[in-house]
Amino acid sequence: MAARLYDLELSGNCYKVRLLSALVGVPLEIIPVDFLAGAHKQPPLSDLNPFREIPIFEDGALALRDSQAILIYIARKWGGEDWLPADPAGLAQVSQWLMVAENELARGPNDARLHDKFGYTLDVALARSKSARILALMEQHLAHEKWLALARPTIADIACMPYVALGHEGGVPLDPYPAVAAWVDRVKALPGFVGMPAI
């Protein structure tokens, strides 16, 4: 039985899972969730994920929440050492950037897009200011590195790219960050790449 993704097409977090699955070659059963109707807040989905969020990933009896944790699972189960190494230093260096996706990018371009595109009530000026900080850090890093970690594509790139590339939907375009924009283009050129609306 194929693994299942409870999915929303416009969610960058769901997209990460679709993207890595495509790159690794893992067949996914995609189950669209009626997000506007709040299907993720009710059983059976709220039983699978008490946090009442998507994506949710099911593989047999295992149900996982959180897009970064799902990337870790897919990479480790089906991706060999390519997308997430097992050695302590490599694993930690990739993980540093998974944490950027979970923290700085969530509080930055993701929040800004939630405000502008989906009408969430939040401090969008703060989200844009946090976006500027993390994008400047990424620009500095990517000015002399092709990939976020280990000098090769890893789930660090897959975790961080979507909300960076969707920033323009939250008033955070990449024009001031040419090295970041070039990195987004490198991710888009990976064999097997799939896009989403606005990427």
Added chain:
Amino acid sequence: MAARLYDLELSGNCYKVRLLSALVGVPLEIIPVDFLAGAHKQPPLSDLNPFREIPIFEDGALALRDSQAILIYIARKWGGEDWLPADPAGLAQVSQWLMVAENELARGPNDARLHDKFGYTLDVALARSKSARILALMEQHLAHEKWLALARPTIADIACMPYVALGHEGGVPLDPYPAVAAWVDRVKALPGFVGMPAI
């Protein structure tokens, strides 16, 4: 040469690293950082971590930022399978909670404490509301589980405990969450446990 931690005693994120090192039995050279003077924002520390934050962890030529990534490194290098398993499902199930430490707890009790104890300008009502949401989810989980993941102590617990236990310093006491409070006590009873001020 012992691994080095650039440290601030009152930082819950630095404390996590001290705690896991004590539990695993890894000797650490602790280097106190003059945080008030902004030593972390200047060379040599800003070269080790361009994010200009602490903790920073050095092991030989490797420098790591982000407390969760440092926990992953210590667990994988010195902790065998005990604190962080290598199999896909175990690794992902622990990682789900590392992401809670990085996201929900950072935006919740950590932000509330930064406001109350350290005078940061931020929306403390929002931080308390986010605290209530994640603590209710943890209460629900810990009402029938002794540990956050895998039915045993892992770095999930080490990553999440500090800012939960420090919540009272940000107006987020644990009185409404008896199962969470009991879990904090279980972490405190682990062999080799070390505390920090207010824990």
